[in-house]
Amino acid sequence: MTERETARRAFARELNDATLTYGEHTDRTPNFVVTPTGAMCNRIFAVGVLTEVENIGTGGQTLYRARLADPTGAFTIYAGQYQQEAASFLSAAVTPIYVAVSGKVRVFSPEPGTSYTSIRPEEINVVDRSVRDRWIYHTAALTLDRIKVAEKALASGFRGEELTWHLIHQTDDAPGLSRAIDHYQLSYNALQAYRQMVFNALSTIIEPVAPEIDLNQLVIETVDRLDTGEGVKREDIVAELRDGGYDPENVEASINQLLGEGRCYEPKIGFIKSI
Amino acid sequence: MEDMIAPIADELNRALGIDRDTLERELTLLIVEFKVPPEEARRSLLKKHRQAAPVGQAKALREQALVRQEDTAPIEERVVPLKDVRTGDAGITVIANVIDPQYREIVTSRGNVAVISGMLEDATARLHFTAWVDVPDIFNVKTIVARDVYVKSFHGMPGININEKTVLEEYQGTVGAYVRKPRTLGDLVRTDGACDVETEGDILSLRPGSGIIERCPTCSRVMQKGQCRAHGRLEGVRDLRIKAVLDDGTGSIICVLDRPLTEKIVGVLLDRLAAAPEKAYETIRAAIVGTPVIVTGNLTKGDYGMILVAADVDRPADNAAALARTLLGELR
Known part of the structure; x- marks a missing residue:
């Protein structure tokens, strides 16, 4: 055969x-x-x-x-x-x-x-x-x-x-x-x-080191919370979390990491959606 | 060609004690006249003249153990780790632990024959063996050296055969027990079958015959449309199985899962699948195609290719990140 x-x-x-x-x-x-x-x-x-x-x-x-x-x-x-x-x-x-x-x-x-x-x-x-x-x-x-x-x-x-x-x-x-x-x-x-x-x-x-896991999770939760169907603006996520006391730079890095890992994506430029 | 003959004649002369002229004449006939490859010629003469030696050596193991090393060691002694034993090998030497030897009566074309059968193992593999001569001492030793055994396919795996030509001796050292280690499919497809192996691969597709099937209550054969191949039309017994293509990028085999293992990996019991039989196949397909599994079991080689009959199946741990970190460490 x-x-x-x-x-x-x-x-x-x-x-x-x-x-x-x-x-x-x-x-x-x-x-x-x-x-x-x-x-x-x-x-x-x-x-x-x-x-x-x-x-x-x-x-x-x-x-x-x-x-x-x-x-x-x-x-x-x-x-x-x-x-x-x-x-x-x-x-x-x-x-x-x-x-x-x-x-x-x-x-x-x-x-x-x-x-x-x-x-x-x-x-x-x-x-x-x-x-x-x-x-x-x-x-x-x-x-x-x-x-x-x-x-x-x-x-x-x-x-x-x-x-x-x-x-x-x-x-x-x-x-x-x-x-x-x-x-x-x-x-x-x-x-x-x-x-x-x-x-x-x-x-x-x-896997990111421990503190980042929390931030990634938090970003996803924030995205899901703010998402009304077509994704959430990057700036809105950063602003939302800055109010919660998170460094915008770290939040940006976390979003990039989530995009890179394929756990989030951009339905259109500048908008973030979770998978 | 002629210059190849002398060294072989020397070697055989030392080993067999047959005079060189005879050997050279026979070698010349085979190699020069009949154009037989030198290795084959060497082998055939070795076999021919060794047969002239007294037979029945294997009959008394204890006597064998007394034989001095230099008398028993054949020149072409090739100690083969059990992992590298191939179906069709002959004249090889194995050193292995004897596991669970038993007298057994088997039916052959020449009537019923009593044999001893059991398993042999070293650190690399475990194989079935059959002794066609009575060697009662095999029950009393832990480890043997078996010289001049031959290998035939037994249940789709290489099986070691001990006959009257085989020289058995108690091994004075220690041979480690077989420990199952994960092997790649690329490694496994190069074997002639192997006992109790472990491998990881992705389930690429399901083969026909997967899902809910009917078996003949008498012979357990799979029935087609309510018909058994041997027993005709009758009420079948419902069963469940998966025949999957398992592939890890280095090799590809068929893996067979029985009902309990199918239920385990799909996560649905036969009774629930049977409640909606038209959806059963799709449920199984959706649950497993494209996913990785770790399988243990016996790998058999036969007319339908290589088949791993699963003894157990599991999802690998979700540890890709840790594995990736290790690999990255090697890259740096």
Whole structure:
């Protein structure tokens, strides 16, 4: 029996940076989208905040486009008539909401030089913050593993087929990584930038130290209390809490942190709403 | 090719005491004439000439223990940690604690045979074993060295087989007990099955056959449309199970949860699900698809791929922040 393709874990920014595909276009062998750190993605699993759903179908066709945000960017999801369940899920979804999606990865290149990466969902479901945080942790760990192997690959001095053979015992991605190094002209600097991306993503789920927890909670409570439907003005939150004796600077920092963690969002610029 | 023959002939000569000319002639035939890979040629000669040695060594364990080390140690001795034992291995040596050995009568194509079966364990893994010869002393020792055992799939996991060629000896040292440690799915899919493992993964989807099912009251087979494959149309017994795709980004397997574990992880009892059977599948799907679980159980490899039959399932602790902090610490 043919083995099921493992769903890979990658942050939105890395997946969106992907422009390389690899695979024989025959019946039985899977096609892969190869990310800059060499992850050969046929299938992917992503958890984030669903922020936007649009019905872009024309002439009575079903086609939904949705955005799923993680700390580094947003995945694009397309669900059409062959993804009925996902399409009806998206049509009914009330954003923002924590969502897990698994599906096939696609790269669309309308013209040379531009390409768009998207996910064609196989499964999609509502989850909670702990699931999203755990996904960020695991995705970070797996991305770091890939970065380390990629750095070793660069250091080896091998390229192309020779590099593939050199890597075969270190990673399942050997053919992908050696192609990625050529295709993306991968450098230590580029890898360092991805490491920084992972660093930032991890930072968003770290629990703030004790006093800040109270302030974050207080900000959310204040938002919920003042919210009449379309969110609360940033200034109003700061003013409200300043009256309660809280430093405006700390309150601003708390709002930013809540936005970064995806626990609050901006329905429009300058307005804050809790999830 | 010729220069490969001499060292192998030397090695076999030392090990078997067969004269070098014979060995070289046979090696040349295999390697040069028949183009057999040198390793395979070495193996086949080793096996051929070892068979000429007296058989029935395993019959009396106590006698074996008296045999001097240099007489029993085969040259190709390969002590394999139980974790690395693969289905199809032959001529390997294992050092392991014997757990719960029992006489058992089994039905084979050659009639009923008495065997001893039980478990072997070292610090890395636990495996089933079958002794096809009577080795009563296996009941009296804690740890054995078993030389020249072979490995066949037993219930979808590698099983150690002890036969008349196997040389058994009481191990004079101590072998640590098996302690289950979390393993990645990437690690587990490379095995040929494993006993009592633990792993964490995300439930990516449900496979057909999940949810409320009917079982045949006689044989427990799952029934389709009120029909049992063996017993025909009859009143089935209601049951609940999940067959889920478990994936951690490094590998992917099927995980099977029985009724109590399904109720535990979904948080709804079968009776309540059965009250609205048309909604049962969606209730289960909504509760678990996309979420992480920690599963323990036996991993079996068979015609349908790798299946982890869950002995227990839990939600991981909500400790992503602490894990992230540790990982960040390593980054700095």
